[in-house]
Amino acid sequence: MPNERFHVRVAKESFIFSCGHFITLDGNQCERLHGHNYRVGVEVEGPLDENHYVFDFLALRDRTLAITTELDHHMLIAMRNPLIPVVVTAKSVRVNFGDKEWIFPRGDCVLLEIENTTAELLAKWIAHRLIDDLRSRHFSPQILRLEVEENIGQSAVFHWTATDAF
Numbered sequence: 661m662p663n664e665r666f667h668v669r670v671a672k673e674s675f676i677f678s679c680g681h682f683i684t685l686d687g688n689q690c691e692r693l694h695g696h697n698y699r700v701g702v703e704v705e706g707p708l709d710e711n712h713y714v715f716d717f718l719a720l721r722d723r724t725l726a727i728t729t730e731l732d733h734h735m736l737i738a739m740r741n742p743l744i745p746v747v748v749t750a751k752s753v754r755v756n757f758g759d760k761e762w763i764f765p766r767g768d769c770v771l772l773e774i775e776n777t778t779a780e781l782l783a784k785w786i787a788h789r790l791i792d793d794l795r796s797r798h799f800s801p802q803i804l805r806l807e808v809e810e811n812i813g814q815s816a817v818f819h820w821t822a823t824d825a826f
């Protein structure tokens with residue numbers, strides 16, 4: 661039997677999400693606040709269904725777009741970074757790094773349960789949101805790859821394989 665595998669890929673222009681962020685690095689450095697027009701591409705691998713496709717392109721587009729739209733035009737805050745304590749109130753989000761302090765309106769922020777807002781961890785966060793969403797719709801991909809490009813020619817890919825895939 662031939663070893664055939666299929667995947668579908670969507671990387672729509674509408675997936676672009678514009679966000680502010682900064683990351684910490686090398687244990688004692690912190691980037692200045694800046695932004696990216698992040699681009700997302702997602703690949704889903706699995707067997708062909710009765711329609712002879714892996715997954716409906718339009719459904720995959722819509723589910724991905726719902727997540728990127730949540731992030732678009734927000735400040736991304738990493739909640740698990742020990743170097744940047746975050747204090748959240750009803751109205752504001754206060755972030756500290758050493759002597760630096762930023763205060764953002766609460767509604768302008770997305771609070772992410774990740775260690776740093778690197779492209780790698782953003783890709784992982786979006787991928788898990790998408791996997792949960794797809795599973796709630798009774799579709800369990802075998803493999804999912806999610807790419808986040810933060811600048812032209814500069815991207816990170818998160819590769820996920822279901823534990824019961826093969």
Ligand SMILES: [Zn+2]
Pocket residue numbers: 681682694695696810
């Ligand atoms: Zn950046």
